[in-house]
Amino acid sequence: MAQLPSTPRPPATLRDVAAAAGVSVATASRVLSGNPATSSTSRQAVTAAAAQLDFHPNVQARALRSSRTASIGLLIPDIRNPHFGDLAHSVEMHARERGLVTLISASDERLDTQETALRLLMSHNVDGLIVVPQGRRDSPRGPEALDAVVQRGIPLVLADRMVSGLDVPAVVPGTNGLTDAVNELLALGHERIALIAGPATSSTGRERRLAFDAALDAAGATPDPDLVHEGDFQPASGREGVARLLGLPPGRRPSAVVIADGPMAVGALAALNERGVRIPQDLSVVAHDDLDAFRLCDPPVSAIAQDIAAMGAVALNLLLEPPADDEERTVRQPTLFIQRGSVAEAGLQKSTTTMEGGDDS
């Protein structure tokens, strides 16, 4: 009967181990926590007993006593977005390698959801938090829960985006890839380059917009405000951007478009397909974030790739080994422009007339 798995007896406690080893609980605790003040005799006895009883310390009791939970919280806007999926995968993997468990939550790109999710993670006393934040701190109703995290002394690292006025370590994508892309378009003779931008409420949206303007400015080109459509990083706003750009009078339409994130690019490409716009003859296209799908498209879509797995690793390092006060707290992860078939020389579209105008909004 002892062989049969009939009795799901309760897991062994430290007291059981101590009894089996013939020492006190304190000694057993010391041995198992690597405290050197132990004799080799008791060390052996305790180790053997622990192994035999399959002892695993109760994390809740340990947490109650030591206020360390061996867990981190990860808050991202949307797990379904492969961009954040990659980030989550990387963070979780590296955390697991260090014996930490990851409590995950999604804000769905909403401020109120972020607040409740953050409170839930905080209530579980995570040892640290990695957050892809929502909202601006200087807006009327800002990310108060983020302030609460800092105030409670919970280590916090921002990833992918920053929040103005919140001075915590952060890792964000650089804008070098976007600059390279615009320069390449300029070199190919494009004079009317459009941008389907991210929201100005997001640091990523703002920085990419600035880098775009700066690249045009450096080349002596005058940006046309009508060629910039501010979206919200969702597919629908990519469609809207296309509708608006194609709705411009023929002479003012763009010959190239840069799209500031993957989901908007998916929406934009679908809309371009439906309208029969030929890529790259009618329009050159560059997308930020390199989705698998872009390699399958015909022609393959030129993209600006981020190494998100690296960003996750950096975020965890920033969390576990925070930079000193005098060190740089914001890490910028380089991005890489990958030229594929969706970009061509300017001027081709003048020879074709298949591009219909009209706005179906």
Next chain:
Amino acid sequence: MAQLPSTPRPPATLRDVAAAAGVSVATASRVLSGNPATSSTSRQAVTAAAAQLDFHPNVQARALRSSRTASIGLLIPDIRNPHFGDLAHSVEMHARERGLVTLISASDERLDTQETALRLLMSHNVDGLIVVPQGRRDSPRGPEALDAVVQRGIPLVLADRMVSGLDVPAVVPGTNGLTDAVNELLALGHERIALIAGPATSSTGRERRLAFDAALDAAGATPDPDLVHEGDFQPASGREGVARLLGLPPGRRPSAVVIADGPMAVGALAALNERGVRIPQDLSVVAHDDLDAFRLCDPPVSAIAQDIAAMGAVALNLLLEPPADDEERTVRQPTLFIQRGSVAEAGLQKSTTTMEGGDDS
């Protein structure tokens, strides 16, 4: 000085609340846990004090005492796979709505990683586990940790796949969409239909293979073993499948192919593109799992869609309200065949000769 957030004072405890309300800790506990044996006087006092002190019960202490952690574990093969990303999103969202936090982990499609990840989740005393499992229970080295979960009495639900011999509630995709797809191909006159299958070690792989064979059988067609390539659900094996099918002698090549999951379809489509195979003229293509990318391809890829979000919701329900012993414990989620442009009548490929053979393995 009291206004300033200078002192990050420790969070209020139940003792503090009781003191502020002028009652004992026991009474405060009762009020806050909704125990009816309380007077309205103390109820008011305690509620007010708790609100004023911003009291949140310490989950570790509560867990230590009541052995409930208000957390569930979620183990999936790969967060980056949008299929499992959707599942994770759904599970996490519904768990959060019920006040539960989700501990996530990835097995990377490896048995040993699954084992260590499961032990880590178990060591945190989750109230239940939702697992997309790896490995067969009847193989030499099986998923022992899954047995350990059951043995320790932790509620367990399998999602997406099953494990033979493990009798726990499960929710898996149905095969009706695959059957519909094969029937449609047969109706279009296709006589040589290939399958890039999933691994036989996975219940999903086995079931789709069976459904494929059954559909052919029902139509009186004789399956050709050479037209079935067993992959491993990864993009590389999709490429291999294409290479092998195109390497067949011209007369034995397929006129249509069904691919048993999204990642393999991505690999297969990329390989078909590179080899200049025209879809659907040279080859009709149907992919299991409806990726966003498939709508962007030219032509858009016909797909078999799963409602994974629903599967996540069902999994959580199975976990929190387990079916009685005499009830059905395996839920099959219907799938939907979506006809798009990548499928055409059979016979078209005979009129073209662009399809080159050769195997570059």
Next chain:
DNA sequence: GTACCAAGGACGATGTGGAGG
């Protein structure tokens, strides 16, 4: 004086037996 170790008190919330009105 220098190892080691046993005993006991936190940590914070929850259930019990018993006392008060």
Next chain:
DNA sequence: TCCTCCACATCGTCCTTGGTA
């Protein structure tokens, strides 16, 4: 008698105190 409440013990671990050899 019944309803409300209080003091106390408990969960498993870690850390401090006070010894003993």
